[in-house]
Amino acid sequence: MPARVVVGVVTSDKASKTRRVELNRTVQHAKYGKFV
Structure with missing residues (x-):
């Protein structure tokens, strides 16, 4: 089973x-919290 399934x-x-x-x-984003 894969670790994660991408749709x-x-x-x-x-x-x-x-x-x-x-x-x-x-x-x-880990530092800034902005969604990329």
Whole structure:
């Protein structure tokens, strides 16, 4: 089982073996607390 599962949205699947997946990641900065 993987340590963490990331869910994304497929934006393009034009090529036969390639998929473009867009991930929406918001991580809080350790020092400043700002979401990046």
